[in-house]
Amino acid sequence: MPIALRGHHLLCLLGYRGMGYSDAYVDNMTEVYRTLLADPQTECELVKGPDQLCACFPPDGDYHCEDRTVAERDALILERLGLVTGQIVTWADILNRVATSLQPDDLLQICSTCPWLPYGVCQDGVRRVVAGEPLPIVRPSVYGVDVDQQTRCQHYHSELDIIALKFGCCERYYSCYQCHLETADHPPKPWPQSRFDEAAVLCGSCGHELTVHEYKECDSRCPACNASFNPGCAAHHALYFE
């Protein structure tokens, strides 16, 4: 299934650095962003009006996704990129079009009313694409108690306690089972067996995501950065994996 995206979000994604309107919004946008970066051949369907990112806009937020000015911005950006609504294009194609038809300061005009513009991240995103530089890695959010940069928590904080695990109930990464018990508003469910080929373990050292199969075969070492994981975690697998 292609990822449904509206015109202006093609550029918002270039400036995405993990900020957003709510936890759910950020989790969803991070997943879309990471999918596109991991595989630039991912297909995107250009839609009119609310898209796959708007779908997670907080229900109590100041919903602007159907504003006329936003729709006008969508149309303007598609036109600048030589694209039309309804088209299905790869993310790589979108990046090529940005590189050849936009400059960072064009956003000053195109996005003049957007409150995110002053952060400068979107212009930086366009600059990177034009310069052929990669977009920065954005890690999935990790929930829990006193979670550090490498995903250690109040409960498990040895040198080796550097993985976070995704739960089947909420599809969110937590530092540990107790973190879920203490901070989530629902009982934990382990990651389902039918989805062991999906990413559900996060290396806190480098941000790489492992499938459950990969994790079980990794011999307590990150296949991407070689950091050591706590081999003792194996004793708790039943809490995390169905």
Ligand code: SF4
């Ligand atoms: S300034 Fe606003 S609309 Fe423009 S790319 Fe950034 S977040 Fe998107």
Ligand SMILES: [Zn+2]
């Ligand atoms: Zn949960």
Ligand SMILES: [Zn+2]
């Ligand atoms: Zn914990």
Ligand SMILES: [Zn+2]
């Ligand atoms: Zn790693």
